[in-house]
Amino acid sequence: MRLRRDLAKHRIQSISSRTDGQMPKFTSKAISEHIEVPLADDGQLETLVEHWDAKRSNESAGRAFESASYVVSVGEARDPRIRAAQMDEIVSLVESQGGHVVGQEVLHLSEPNPRTLLGKGTAEEVAARARAAGATMLVLDAELSPSQTRNLEDVAGIPICDREAIILNVFLRHARTRRAKLQVELAQLQYLRPRIRGVGLDMDQQTGATKNARGPGETASELMARKLDRRLEELQKALRKLTVTARTQRLQRTDCHRIVLVGYTNAGKTSLMNALTNAGLSARDMPFETLDTTSRCLTRHGGDVLICDTVGFIRRLPERLLASFESTLAEVVEASLLVIVVDTSDYERQLQLKTTLEILERMGAADIPRFYVFNKRDRLPFVPDEEVLERWSDGHPHALISTTDPNAVTELQEALLHVVRSHDEEELTTFVPYGASEVIALAYGRCRVVRTEPVDDGMTMTIQGPIAEISRVRRLLEEVQ
Ligand SMILES: Nc1nc2c(ncn2[C@@H]2O[C@H](COP(=O)(O)OP(=O)(O)OP(=O)(O)O)[C@@H](O)[C@H]2O)c(=O)[nH]1
Numbered sequence: 001m002r003l004r005r006d007l008a009k010h011r012i013q014s015i016s017s018r019t020d021g022q023m024p025k026f027t028s029k030a031i032s033e034h035i036e037v038p039l040a041d042d043g044q045l046e047t048l049v050e051h052w053d054a055k056r057s058n059e060s061a062g063r064a065f066e067s068a069s070y071v072v073s074v075g076e077a078r079d080p081r082i083r084a085a086q087m088d089e090i091v092s093l094v095e096s097q098g099g100h101v102v103g104q105e106v107l108h109l110s111e112p113n114p115r116t117l118l119g120k121g122t123a124e125e126v127a128a129r130a131r132a133a134g135a136t137m138l139v140l141d142a143e144l145s146p147s148q149t150r151n152l153e154d155v156a157g158i159p160i161c162d163r164e165a166i167i168l169n170v171f172l173r174h175a176r177t178r179r180a181k182l183q184v185e186l187a188q189l190q191y192l193r194p195r196i197r198g199v200g201l202d203m204d205q206q207t208g209a210t211k212n213a214r215g216p217g218e219t220a221s222e223l224m225a226r227k228l229d230r231r232l233e234e235l236q237k238a239l240r241k242l243t244v245t246a247r248t249q250r251l252q253r254t255d256c257h258r259i260v261l262v263g264y265t266n267a268g269k270t271s272l273m274n275a276l277t278n279a280g281l282s283a284r285d286m287p288f289e290t291l292d293t294t295s296r297c298l299t300r301h302g303g304d305v306l307i308c309d310t311v312g313f314i315r316r317l318p319e320r321l322l323a324s325f326e327s328t329l330a331e332v333v334e335a336s337l338l339v340i341v342v343d344t345s346d347y348e349r350q351l352q353l354k355t356t357l358e359i360l361e362r363m364g365a366a367d368i369p370r371f372y373v374f375n376k377r378d379r380l381p382f383v384p385d386e387e388v389l390e391r392w393s394d395g396h397p398h399a400l401i402s403t404t405d406p407n408a409v410t411e412l413q414e415a416l417l418h419v420v421r422s423h424d425e426e427e428l429t430t431f432v433p434y435g436a437s438e439v440i441a442l443a444y445g446r447c448r449v450v451r452t453e454p455v456d457d458g459m460t461m462t463i464q465g466p467i468a469e470i471s472r473v474r475r476l477l478e479e480v481q
Pocket residue numbers: 263264265266267268269270271272282283284285286287288289290291310311312313375376377378379401402403404
């Protein structure tokens with residue numbers, strides 16, 4: 001029973017752990033409140049649950065989630081380089097949430113065990129290796145159901161953390177804006193909700209009537225479920241409000257073209273945003289550095305083109321994160337042009353691109369015009385030729401750049417402006433008689449005249465502009481001719 005209770009406690013800590021040795025400071029806001037959710041027989045539940053409603057500042061978010069982690073990549077990939085890249089990815093995720101990796105291994109499963117994923121024998125062996133390496137936590141790069149986690153912990157005797165919990169922890173650490181914090185907390189509570197029973201069988205002891213809010217006969221886990229549900233409702237309400245505000249702000253700028261940077265996490269989206277607009281945003285070599293969107297004008301002195309940086313994607317992105325980030329990702333669906341940023345130097349470039357395209361498809365953004373930016377050219381041992389780039393970008397416009405190369409960035413900026421404008425612009429080459437002053441005024445006033453050539457009684461003009469304005473030019477010309 002002691003072990004079960006320790007495991008249960010650790011499982012919650014594995015979602016959001018702190019090891020500062022002090023009693024946790026509970027807040028009304030973050031999931032970190034659930035860090036040390038006590039077991040019923042600790043007799044502290046009411047006291048601690050009361051803190052959930054207290055309005056306190058969120059001090060624990062962003063703290064180190066230190067734990068000595070033994071990382072197990074449960075892979076199907078045969079290629080050792082892909083296996084290595086996938087291992088690097090999960091290790092980097094664990095480190096990004098403050099974990100300290102003390103050992104790692106790749107495990108091949110001939111058949112996943114429905115109860116424990118790994119099977120009893122394998123689980124015991126892996127746990128023994130983890131303990132020998134000094135681990136206090138076993139991280140599995142796999143999705144585990146709540147019951148699989150519970151069963152596996154019982155068999156292995158060591159706290160288990162799955163891929164989703166790790167990604168959620170990274171998101172929690174990096175959430176800075178109010179919207180990002182709400183979205184992450186929503187996803188975390190949804191992850192935690194079906195795992196409440198796992199907090200400990202002890203929790204399901206009926207407690208009888210006590211001095212506080214708990215109803216007669218309500219078990220500790222029922223009470224916690226009720227508290228979580230209330231908090232979930234609060235979060236959803238707050239997010240709905242923010243979504244409406246964000247939508248209103250976007251609607252106020254409907255006359256702008258929107259370029260949205262998307263791509264795998266760590267591809268260089270924010271670095272590109274900074275290089276194009278001097279935005280001064282934080283770009284670091286770690287997954288999910290950016291969690292909220294930031295927009296800037298791509299043209300100087302205001303102008304008609306906005307560019308927007310977004311949260312990165314990842315292989316097997318938890319569905320609930322995608323769902324809870326709906327409000328942030330609304331920018332993507334409403335883009336006039338998606339700039340897909342790819343870390344060309346990454347061995348998993350193709351898989352990362354495939355993941356990005358699949359997520360865009362899931363979001364309903366597959367038909368938006370796109371531009372591929374093959375980034376980190378400086379890291380490539382060879383420069384791919386145009387034919388290769390054409391193939392990689394499936395015939396869409398593209399550029400191979402380094403965000404650190406100012407000339408390449410300037411050229412890219414011009415190309416992006418041209419492409420985004422050309423999607424709802426048209427070019428017309430036509431004869432304009434000298435007397436058609438209205439047409440000439442419209443061409444110079446509302447469009448761009450790119451070429452003129454004098455001919456008898458008038459000139460041949462090449463005009464570029466919004467489709468609606470070019471149609472007006474055509475109509476006026478028909479009237480004067
Ligand atoms: N060598 C090299 N490094 C680059 C280049 N562009 C970006 N980086 C580095 O790549 C890392 C990730 O860059 P970010 O701009 O934060 O990537 P991101 O796509 O915004 O990542 P997330 O916000 O986590 O999704 C940082 O360490 C950058 O300095 C480049 O052209 N060359």
